[in-house]
Amino acid sequence: MTKSRKRPLELWHLISIAITLLYLLFLIVPMFNILKESVYENGRFTLKYFIQFFSEPYYFNTILNSFKISIATTLFSLLVGVPLAYLYNLYRIHGRSVVQVLIILSSMSAPFVGAYAWILLLGRYGLITKFFAELGIALPSIYGFRGVVLVLTTRLYPLVFMYVSGALRNVDNSLLEASQNLGVSGVKRFFKVVVPLCTPSILAAALMVFMRAMADFGTPLLIGEGYRTFPVEIYKQYVGETSQNYNFAAAISVIAIVITAIVFLVQKVASEKFSFKMNALHSIERKKAKPVTSFFIHAYTYIVVAISMLPQVYLVYCSFRNTNAFGNFTKGLSLNSYKNAWKYVRTALPNTLIIGLSTMVIVVLMSILIAYMVVRRKNTMNNVLDTMSMIPYIIPGSVIGIALVLTFSKGWLVLTGTMAIMIIAMVIRRIPYTIRSSVAVLQQIPITTEEASISLGASKLKTFFKVTTPMMASGIVSGAILSWVSIITELSASIMLYSARTQTLTLSIYVLVSRGTDGAACAVSTILLLFTVISLALFMRVSKNKDIVM
């Protein structure tokens, strides 16, 4: 008998130690600091802020409001997205690919930019509001709860659409035919067969929408007015309307994390209960609907797409409108706004590129390494790493922002105000998603392919670079492009961390909007949109299956 010998310390061990240390330094310690800050004031333990939060309705309501908004947004997103995915995948629709591109595009803008555009359209002095006012019709106010839900829904229903479309692609045509044979068709089939088949995806999408709505910060800030949600409250406490109160901001953060964690766990349990595997031998054939039905299908699809694209289109239009010296719109068209915006774009554009690209490179590298260790080299340390890498998933961006400020504004490593802290925040926010998608890609690759390489004499490292990585490539590149898009439109963490030197395009828009410089804001938004469109086009070319999961 031989005992299996202990292997010497391999390169992979060093890598997993290094990554673990990075996580400790940039995620665990900051999170711990948030926790500490929430219960320690001037070196003494106190629950004062938690008590204050739960005893004063003003604060407690922010959580309730966030819940109301998230639930409403989730419901509306499902109501819009599920039928849309159903119609899109079961029936022939003219301009299919354009429809899909536009749906995806509308999910890619920064939510607060959408909010801003809606204000320009439906706000007090909005285009549509004025139009109806002239007809003597007063439109309901867009500010507050309604506006937030509208903006978030138009931005988040595409997630539902994409998840459910993905599920429908795995539904075998024979299942639909069988149900028709058994006398279940039309609307009944939708509810009795299609929805249950897509339940796992619907649940996953619902969670995604819920989490995003919950954590979104820019939309309620801009359009919520008196309607306060907790990410806004954290920010207000942090910048200090009256006085800065990190302790209180931290306490709210802790409460927020606990809530999102509970939601996450509940969804996890629920989706495990509903999970099953599908694999379509024959994908669903898209049918041509009867003329009348077809009319309604097209009407529904086009209207949804039009509404969700409207803000973007209007912003582009506004960017070319003439402006006066204060940046307010006047009659006629001009490039004034771009001239005014140039001052901001000049620094914001390079910043955006540097932050976006560095984040993307770091995220991709770390995701490949972590995915490889989690899937192919299971051990305790890598399992811990796996769990740790999922933590940011449940932490709102603004909380990550505060945690980093608390940790890196003093002590041996001061990073506040630097580009580095922005990149770190972006990496933390993005990495759970890219790791998940890299893990999914790697799980599709049979381990025997790597074993074949090793048995042919290639070392493990060579196998990783020559076989594993190239096979993961297309999945990873498309994931990277999606990361890029969400990085350049990120607001909630970066707003806590930016300085004059590290302002990005998205932050510039925010600054311009809050100063009321509408023209320039529209111009920068248009530039950002252009980037997004180019990235999306790139994505479409790279990813073969066009299956987007964000």
Next chain:
Amino acid sequence: MSINIIIKNAVKRYGDVVIIPDLSLDIKKGEFFTLLGPSGCGKTTLLRMIAGFNTIEGGDFYFNETRINDLNPAKRNIGMVFQNYAVFPHMTVRGNVAFGLKNRKMSKEEIKKRTDEFLELMKIKEYENRLPERLSGGQQQRVALARALAVHPDVLLMDEPLSNLDAKLRVEMREVIKEIQNKIGITTVYVTHDQEEAMAISDRIAVMDKGVIQQIGTPKVLYHRPANLFVATFIGKTNVLDGKIYEENGEKGVMLENAKFPMKNLNDLAVDGLNVKLSIRPEEFVICEHGCGSLKGIVEDSVFLGLNTQYFVRLESGEKVQITRESSIEDTIEKNSEVEISVKTDKINVFSEDGQRALIG
């Protein structure tokens, strides 16, 4: 440079679950050796222990005199062929075949020459610049085989290489594999759960069940003289019947219902009155309408298969047996007719009641 493989007392555990308790094997130089057994019996596990992809919890593995337990899989000079082909999807056919050669110190010309040689041998030269996704399953498996053999491995390991192919291709490819193996003379360990495939291709077969080798032998021996009831039923078709040993006037035999069949080859374990299991293959029965045997039965069904006809007969005891008889034009045993049956006593196998031990020889 073919080698022989010796495995002594191999143990494999996953956590607390023992998959292979204690397994020993001796595979000869240049032999086509097959691990055969039902799904989940540990064939792949054992093969991957030889390849170095599984940890070894106990025992010794040798290639010739070299103990390989702790040898890096990349250094074992093994060619492997997998069930899912495992060709590299991002490399051309040529790139796949040349991959292993590039890991060795070989000149460009040598690599090209060797690659060409194996592309031609496996008849895939015409696809050399294609990516695998544009090849059929059979062609992909040819690429995998060419890739594995091009490095001149000491051992060729194959894990169910044909099970993803359709029936016709499976037969074709198994001939290709056998022919190439013969030509190169490489020691080959082949894994399959398909007994027919194993019989067709192997020099010797190890029949495994639950991580334990039940019998090692040539296809002929396994078929005719299985070591236990498991092997008898796993290899080929057989009827298992309850019987009893009798001993009369110094003559031994088996008693089936009330019919006595004297046998010359029973061993000492077969003592008078012992309950036994009989394994009688369909062709080891003799069936006729009258005058050929002492067992009686009724034909419930028959299937004409050209060369043979299969009869499904219910014996008087109620047991159902399948009997094969060469077809003939005046074959007229009708359904529901009474028949007489005898057995070819020199061919049948007798096992202890628990099926563990053979009572022949």
